Amino acid sequence: MARVAFVTGGTRGIGRAICERLKSDGMKVAAGxxxxxxxxxxxxxxxxVMVVKGNVGSFEDCDRAVRTVEAELGPVDVLVNNAGITRDGVFHKMSPAQWSDVIRVNMDSVFNMTRQVIEGMREREWGRIVNISSINGQKGQMGQTNYAAAKAGMIGFTKALALENARKGVTVNCICPGYIDTEMVQAVLETVLASIIAQIPVGRLGRGEEIADMVAFLSGEHAGFVTGSTLSLNGGQYMAG
Incomplete structure (x- = not known):
């Protein structure tokens, strides 16, 4: 029977590439x-793929979304926590809303979504959770204390949850993309984009398909021995030890 995957932030950019790859691998896919x-x-x-509208920052919306997916596709076997926003600004000028909006959508959403599916995964003794963090959660970034804090939090969440569920056949892993050729990145000034690429040893932006390839492996039947890992896909821009 085909596995069921739910990808948050799944209709554009990296999320859409992940949905396309998981669907091509034979999964039943829902994109939030x-x-x-x-x-x-x-x-x-x-x-x-199935599309489901909702606010990942709301526990109630996440409950409704998962129940909707389960009613149409079946129990969720694979959860990809990909949804995220930015509200950039230097910290000494950052508003409470800039902080809380990013923490709610980027960090609280990981709890909100994962909490809906973890019990079922444990009962079935099989599950895959993949959290999409960021290079800036590893190294920090000026003007992104809110975003970096949320993305770093995802890494700690991944390690702790992996320990709790390893014996239940549920793996939990984290991917930290660098700068990927999405519409958000392409929207920055050409001069800024050139300076970003100059800092990437491989000399180019990453592709959504490259992130999707790693998600597909971690979501698959052969990744049962990989859990609690943080994988850096950034073209050598930041090499975490």
Whole structure:
């Protein structure tokens, strides 16, 4: 029977690439989204995946979304916590809203979504949780104390949850992408983009498909011995020990 995967922030960018890859691997896939209806409908139409609208910062929305997916596709076997936002600004000028918005969507969402599926995974003694963090959660970034804190928190969450569930057949891993060729990155000034690429040893931006390849492995049947890991996919820009 096909595994069921739920990818938050799954209708654009890295998330869409992940959905496309998991669907091509034979999984039944649901893509979560919060607001861009046009992108969501295009994703559903072009990839043939289920799309589910909701706010990952709301525990109630996450409960509703997971119940909706389970009713149509079956119990969630694979959860990819990919949704995230930025509200950049130097800390001494950062507003409480800039801080709390990012923590809620990027960090609280990991609890909100994972809590909905973890008991079922433990009962079935099989599950895959993949958290999409960031290079900036590893090394920090000026103007992103909120984002870096949330993404670093995902790494700690991954390690602790992996320990709790290892004997139940549930793996929990974290991927830290560097700068990926998404529409968000392409929107920055050309001069800024050039300076970013100059800092990447392989000399280019990453591709969403490259992140999706790693998610596909970690989500698969042969990744049962990989858990609690943080994998850096950044072209050599930051080599975490």
């Amino acid at each position: 989204y919060s607001g861009n209806e046009e992108a969501a409908q295009a994703c559903a139409r072009e990839l043939g």
